Amino acid sequence: MVLDRETFLLVDDDPVFCRVLAQALTRRGFQVDVAQTAAEALAAALQRVPTCAVVDLRLGEDSGLPLVQRLLALRETMRIVVLTGYASIATAVEAIKLGAVHYLAKPADADEILAALGCQEANTEVVPPAHPTSVKRLEWEHLQRVLKAHGGNISATARALRMHRRTLQRKLGKRPSKE
Structure with missing residues (x-):
């Protein structure tokens, strides 16, 4: 799948992460809007409806999950990746149920995020680790x-x-x- 490289919305409350990821995405041809709260994200999305988005699971004290639904209401074909430092099976399942195309644990770089956005089908070749994390x-x-x-x-x-x-x-x- 070739992604439409016009607009990208990055929603994360970490300003350093936002700056670094926005620069990396801009170098790859995206026009990037950055927001650090759900309210800022909705305002930015209403100004220019993005084709792709990365939404942090925790935006300060708030959850980013309700934002996934709100963004998809603006453009149902938007491809959204939920990114988090607080990964859990429950939140991963909920993010996918709400319409996210992928769920990544931090740290994730621009290439991993773009790969997640580009996946159309599940990868059945993923091999579980030989040993569980200690x-x-x-x-x-x-x-x-x-x-x-x-x-x-x-x-x-x-x-x-x-x-x-x-x-x-x-x-x-x-x-x-x-x-």
Whole structure:
């Protein structure tokens, strides 16, 4: 499938990620509109209805899932990828039910996103990993996500995880275990 390279809507509350991805997409021929909230995204989409969109699952305190439906109401042929640092089976299923064509876990680069947007059919050649991700690796990734969500504040992260601050510091001081 050849994608219409006219318009692309990028919705993510991380300004650095938005800037980097927007530059990469612009270099590939897209006209990119960037929004950091659902309200900004809808306003941008009403000005210029995009052909493709990337919507972050978490936009601040809000979910990006309702935005998927609203964007598809503007153009039912819009191809939307939901991108998240908080991947779960439940949210992946819900995103696809709402009309997203794909669901990617962060970090994802422009090539991965464009490949996801271009997929027409499911890839039956995907091979499941030989070994599941280790519990230590999953724990480390979860700690990093929660820490990022709390702006790097160790004390706030420890409270959110119901963990002693020193225990959290010790766990964060370790390198991530290999998958």
